Amino acid sequence: MVAERNRIITIANQKGGVGKTTTAINLATALAAIGERVLIVDLDPQGNASTGLGIDRKHRRLSSYDLLLGDNSILEVAQETAVPNLFIVPSTMDLLGVEMEISQQSDRVFKLKKALASEDAFRFSYILVDCPPSFNLLTMNAMAAAHSVLVPLQCEFFALEGLSQLLETVDQVRKTVNPHLDIQGIVLTMFDSRNNLAQQVVTDVRTHLGEKVYHTLIPRNVRVSEAPSYGKPAILYDLKCAGSQAYLQLASEVIQRERQRLAA
Ligand code: ADP
Ligand code: MG
Numbered sequence: 001m002v003a004e005r006n007r008i009i010t011i012a013n014q015k016g017g018v019g020k021t022t023t024a025i026n027l028a029t030a031l032a033a034i035g036e037r038v039l040i041v042d043l044d045p046q047g048n049a050s051t052g053l054g055i056d057r058k059h060r061r062l063s064s065y066d067l068l069l070g071d072n073s074i075l076e077v078a079q080e081t082a083v084p085n086l087f088i089v090p091s092t093m094d095l096l097g098v099e100m101e102i103s104q105q106s107d108r109v110f111k112l113k114k115a116l117a118s119e120d121a122f123r124f125s126y127i128l129v130d131c132p133p134s135f136n137l138l139t140m141n142a143m144a145a146a147h148s149v150l151v152p153l154q155c156e157f158f159a160l161e162g163l164s165q166l167l168e169t170v171d172q173v174r175k176t177v178n179p180h181l182d183i184q185g186i187v188l189t190m191f192d193s194r195n196n197l198a199q200q201v202v203t204d205v206r207t208h209l210g211e212k213v214y215h216t217l218i219p220r221n222v223r224v225s226e227a228p229s230y231g232k233p234a235i236l237y238d239l240k241c242a243g244s245q246a247y248l249q250l251a252s253e254v255i256q257r258e259r260q261r262l263a264a
Pocket of ligand 2: 020021022044048131
C-alpha cells in the first residue's frame with residue numbers, strides 16, 4: 001500500500017444527533033494536542049463544528065462553499081482556532097444552495113476532492129470532514145475525497161439498521177467514485193452504562209462488526225454537551241471529564257491503527 005501524505009477522514013452518518021460534530025471537534029482537538037496538524041472541513045450548512053470551535057458567523061468570510069466551488073484555495077479558507085495546530089474551514093448557509101449550483105456539472109461529486117488535491121493540503125496530517133445528516137451531494141463529495149469514513153453510532157435501538165444503510169452507501173461509493181474508501185472505524189457515542197439497551201447495542205454492534213468498532217466508548221456526558229455553547233471543544237472546556245478522556249483515548253486508538261495500517 002502506498003503511504004498517503006495525509007489522512008482524509010470523513011465523519012458520516014445519515015442520522016442527525018448521533019455525535020458526528022462532537023466527534024469531529026474533539027477527535028481533531030485530541031489529535032492536535034498530540035502534535036498532529038489537523039484541519040476540520042465543516043460541510044454541514046448548520047455550521048455546528050464552526051460554532052463549536054468558537055468561529056461565529058460574522059467571522060466566516062470565506063467558507064467550505066468557496067472551497068467547493070474552487071474559488072479559493074485551502075489556505076485561503078482555513079482559519080486558526082483557539083486550539084494550537086487545529087484549523088477549520090467554516091461553513092456558511094451558502095452551502096444550502098451549492099447542490100443546485102453544481103448539480104449539472106460533470107465533476108459535481110469531485111469538487112472537494114479537487115480542492116483537497118493541492119499541495120497545501122499536505123500541510124495537515126489529518127483532515128476531518130464533518131458531514132450533514134443525509135446522503136446528499138455534500139456527503140458524496142466528502143466520501144469521494146476521503147481515504148476513509150469514521151462512523152459515530154449512537155447506542156440506541158435503531159443503530160444497527162442505520163449502520164447497514166450507511167455501509168451499503170460506502171459500498172456504492174466504492175463501486176462508483178472512490179474504490180479505495182476504507183472504513184476507518186465505528187465509534188459508539190453517548191453511551192449510558194445504566195441503560196440495559198445501550199449495553200445490548202454495544203454487544204450487537206461488536207458482534208456484527210468486530211474489530212472495526214473502536215474499544216473506546218464515548219460516554220454520555222453533560223460537560224461534552226455544554227462545551228459548544230462556550231465555543232470550545234470539551235477537551236479545552238473540561239479536560240478531566242469522562243467525555244474528554246474518552247476522546248483522548250479514541251485519538252490514541254486512531255493513531256495506533258494508522259501506525260498498524262502503514263506498517264502492514
Ligand atoms: P451530529 O453532528 O451527528 O448531528 P452532534 O455531535 O451535534 O451530532 O450531537 C448531537 C447533540 O448531542 C449535541 O447537542 C451534542 O452536544 C450532544 N452530544 C454529543 N455527544 C455527546 C456526549 N458524549 N454526551 C452528551 N451529549 C453529547
Ligand atoms: Mg453535526
